[in-house]
Amino acid sequence: MSATTLAWLALALPLAGAIVTALGFRFWRGRAAGYVGTAALFGSFACAIGAFFALQGEPAEGRQLVSALWDYAATAGLDAQLSILVDPLSILMLLVVTGVSALIHLYAVAYMGGDRGYTRFFSYLNFFVFSMVLLVLAGNFLVLIIGWAFVGAASYLLISFWYRRATATAAGIKAFVINVLGDVGLVLGAYFLFRGTGTLDFLTTFERAPEVFAENDGELVAGCILLLVGAFAKSAQVPLHTWLPDAMEGPTPVSALIHAATMVTAGVYLIARMHPLFELAPTAGTVGAIIGCATLLIAATTAMAQTDLKRVIAYSTMSQIGYMVMAVSAGAYVAGLFHLVTHAFFKALLFMAAGSVIAAMAGNQNMDRMGGFRRAMPFTFGCFVIGGLALAGVPPFSGFFSKDEILAYTAERGGIFLVLVLVGYVAAFLTAVYTFRMIFRTFLGEPVPEARELEQGHLHHPEHPTNPASGEIEDTEVGFPGPEHHVAEQSPTMKVAMGTLALLAIVGGFLQIPKVTHLLDDFLEPTFADSIYFEALSPSDAATFVGLGLGALIALAGIATAWLVWVREPGTPAKVRERLRPAYALFVNKWWFDELIGTVIVRPARWLGSFALTAFERLFVQGTLVGGTSGIVRAGSAAVRAAQSGFLRFYVALFLGGMVALTIWFLLQA
């Protein structure tokens, strides 16, 4: 089968899975829906692998295949097709998305086992993967926008999955609103580009863009920055990032899949996909790099002060995506995508391990209440440490190579980018600190009662499950932890999924060892062959090895610091907090972004809304427009019915009246 056929199949299978699991909701017993959904994903992953080999079979210059299923509207000036673009970049994304999704589905089969919404969960999850695959395979802006919006919708459905939790629905709404803001940016950006190039198709757009737009052309820069707004909203970049920590209200497999490995990397993919445009509009690229850099620092500092286990990982996700956005905006495409791949492995792993711990805590996510799980959960501990080492960038784990490549290649751009790289190194230190803060606080120290209970071989079940965020009694009909919950130590499928990811998190970095292997470089070359940075950015040997050494040192220093502060001298954090009160307040309040958005946007909008409701809606719309028009129609109806008296003489009279009027009109023409 050709690469495009296999790509279509990879797209169709998750959709089929979503439909089959949804329609069969009456018939599925036990974990059947989970296995159906997981099978669909493994099938999709197999198709993706097939598409990879089929694409590698093509000659290098022929590795950009477009396949259109049908024309939606193909009139003059518009070429809206349902088409996909199969090239190395989309295949890389396809492999990551379907592969990681398949493993997370496998994990969720057991993890969600006690949930009443089991079938619904897998239907949503399959639908999400379908949307994500549509997004990465899109061959034109129309399909991209559809996939983009579907992904946002699926994310909303899954964040609000436990819909009786007020906090979960609020988080879902927040995520959806910010994502729609991004959708608007994407649509407007696509419109700006379409206005210039007159086509929606990606490859044609890239072809025509240099002819239509001059370098840094105002419209092109505006279009690219609007695309960036879309990318920032999806990828949780400052200032559109506040939804991501709240999205941790969703079930943990959702956090692992959507809010770590796939959806949030869509922005990185978008910038990489649009690289010919960003290279024509370097201003937009610089904006992207600066925002990415700001995000990575803000998120890393915030993560230092948070106590919610999943939120710390969420902030670290933001921070890591900041690195990727910085890289692809600066032209270090392969480095950014390399980090995307390794991050998908180790971050999904971290979330899965965290999910296991949270299950052992019966749903509580607060690190202040955790501790000493090392002996109770050796497997989870091992996975968490592997993920943590990769995240912190300790050699030879995968994150070490990818983060180093980002910093080394971005530094090659010189100028302002050197400042950005410096910030990147500072944040790398913070990353190592907060990662091991998590590990030390959760797994070391005195075992908490829950850990002791688990050591006895029994999982803790609270008498009245409460919402960890608000403390209210949980509705176990739809709410986690439900009647049952599951930890990796007791579930083979979860172990398989986590073990595979742990392996990948260790060896994933060997794809691109500086000066040794360059598999990704070679694979992605056909996509980025037209790039001006692809060949030009190549650090010298000296710079490479200095960078590697510095990265390793910083990671180890960070871990050592964390060990000193949280294990050796447990009193230190309080002292530091005292000394650096303003900074601590800034970090623990997440840089007051929520408050800022509340004051600047939400409150004025609410005031405007209430004004519109009281004054405009009631007086003008309801009173004048609605009341007026329906009044006129009603009066007309009464008049017409009054004329319909039933008496022939009136009918004939009106007939003659009409006739006279018409005749007079015609005679006036004479």
Place this chain on the structure above:
Amino acid sequence: MNGAAQGASVDWAALSPLLALAGGALVVLMVGLFPGRGVRDRVVPGLALLTLAVTAGLLVWQYDTSTDLLEGALRVDGLTVTLSFVFVVAGMATVVMTWRHLDPVESPGPELYTLLLSSIGGMVVLVAAQDLVTLFLGFELLSIPLYVLCAIQLRRRGSLESGLKYLVVGSVGSATLVYGFALIYGAAGTTGFAGIAEAISGDLSSDVLLLAGLALAIVGFAFKASVAPFHQWTPDVYEGAPTPITAFMATATKAAALGVLLRFLDVALLPAAEAWAPAVAVLAAVTIVVGNVGALGQSSLKRLLAWSGVAQAGYLLAGVVVGTSLGVQATVFYLAVYLLMNMAAFAVIAARERETNLGDSVDALAGLGTSRPWLAWPMTIAMLALAGFPLTAGFIGKFKLIEASVASGYTWVGLMIVIGSMISLAYYLKVIAAMWMREAPAGAAAVAATGPRPALAGASTEAQITAPTRHTRRGTGELTVMAVLFGAATLVVGIVPQPLLDFAAKAGEAFPGLF
């Protein structure tokens, strides 16, 4: 040179559909004279259906004909053929609905079918006519049987009232029309359409005699098409006439009236378009408003559909006004679609008339969604289609009409169609709401249970329930099938409109003078 008068050469093949209808009408009348209920109940309707089927077959045979007949009196072309299909399908549906519908005591036997076939014949003549004389002949051949058909339920006062009203107002309409023709003939000196067009494009375009005749002729046609302010007979006649006849009038008569307007205005009078087009556009707008506001607040379904028919006539006029082949295509397409959606609705109304004592009241539909989904769905589709809901044929039809209006500079008429559709939702949705959101009234349930078994435990009312009602219960199987077929067709055309659009485009090709 034998001195014998030589008759005009006749293209029998092209004339064959008309001959089949006329012959079939005679055969039905004669066969009906045989005694026996079997003949009356089975053979005669069967023969009527056969006649229509043969006619349809002949129309298929003549599908690509485009020729003048009988010295130019008639013309068989795309418009004639496509509209004849509409008449024939409407006729078939009417025969199916009539069968078992009328009270056996009053069953009029073969006359009904003879009249129906004659009326269809008149319609074919009407849309094929390109001479004032044949046109009027067709007009009367269509109208006179209809007067009788409306009054065919001899013992029901509503039916008689309907027939009489139709006859009186119809006579006024016919008189106006023939007077208008006389004036046009006086001005142009010829009755042929081609001659009239030629005379107008000469120096007659502002001739008083011609323009007055034009006005009167348009009034006559407008009456037949239920265009306001000549529409007032419509609700009364539709409500009183037997439901199958109402269905026939709503679909076939409308198609005939619009068809003749197309040929008369867009062929004979095209050179005078500047004079008539604005006037007809205003008529269309007035009709849309009057029809839609009139339909609000109606509780009789037949009356409601009558008013909606007035409004739809306004939409259809938009396609006539523009005088382009796109307009002709849009009009014919909408007429075909209109047949589908109306027949689905009328089949449901007829079925409920048989099943309940509530007649054609909206109440008869209450709770239909749960009790009779096979009737409720076609009715729902029909109402949505009439309102122009996307995914139904009505949407495509309206879309084409609006497209034709906008393309020819009549954007404001297109806007009127949109505004009219908005108002129309108020009454179409009311019908849907009655089916899906209201409980079936207790009375209807009692009637449905009428039979050997006592309906309810309340014994005091039992005597009334088991007493023979005036209506004997008759099956509704064929009506359900019909409703489902037409409802499904409405959906299919809404999703795959291309075949029917091609069909309608054939009518547009019949007017080479248009662009």
